[in-house]
Amino acid sequence: MEIVRSDIEAKKILTEAQGYLNVGFTHSLNPYSGCAFACKYCYVRELPVQKFKEEPWGTWLNVKVNAAANYRKEIMNLRRRNKPVRIFMSSATDPYQPLEREAGITRSLLMEMLEHPPDSLQLQTRGTLVTRDLDLLLQLKERCELVVSMTVETDREDVKRIFAPLAPGIKLRLKALRELHDAGIKTQAAISPVLPFTPDFPKLLEGIVDRIWIDTLSIGDGSLGKRSERLGMRQLFAEHDLSGWYDDDLHIKVVKYFRKFYPVEMIRVSRKQAFPVTILPR
DSSP: OEEEEEOOOSSEEEEEOOOTTTTTOEEOOOOOSOHHHHHHHGGGGHHHHHHOSSOOTSSSSEEEETHHHHHHHHHHHHHTTTTOOEEEEEESSTTTTTTTHHHHHHHHHHHHHHHHSEEEEEEOOOOOGGGGGHHHHHHTTTTTEEEEEEEEOSOOOHHHHOTTTTOOHHHHHHHHHHHHHHHHEEEEEEEOOOOOTTTTTTHHHHTTSEEEEOOOTSSSSSTTHHHHHHHTTHHHHHHHTGGGGGOTTTHHHHHHHHHSSOOGGGEEEEEEGOOOOOOOOO
């Protein structure tokens, strides 16, 4: 799929955490607008950033070329006012989508964070390019609370191809998690949203994550499943004979299953337990 790139000067890079993220995070940070992974279930498709665009989701990308400069200015202002800075990166894009290899916006932000660290940073991605920045992440974890959270919605590649055909393969994401974890970075597997998986899924995460976070289309799209309905997820599940997985109580069943393999403190669910800091001892 061809991506139309636009380089822009963003007015701000840190956005005060609201709604879903207002559970401990103080700010969200999105190095880009748009996302080339174009996952079919992505709730951002239903947000104004896409609703008012003529181009389909996944075909356009705004590169915030002044992101690092903005970050430096904004965090220095926050620190002058003795404000906490607990960042979720990213809430409406992926910081490690393919164009990051060329644009380097996320890497420039991490370099700036080494000079002006936040109190905490959760890097949320499904991009295996995150391992490129292991050198910076190892330095940053000494300066702030750091968690790298990798989205792993399923262990079934056939299911991934239905819902997220342009995203990296599951095995590659698991390999990236292992590399980060083995290097000493705190890691999280975000099963978000839960997609159909095999009984062996929990075993694949053993020894490569410090925490498992579970969310579903029904409770995790920011509107109690309404956005997912508008995106046609119920029909998509039905088309592939997966309707049994489109269940309002799916998170309860999945948590119960994963707790057969992991201690209670490792399993977290949806918004109320999304904030990771201080609960990941290494």
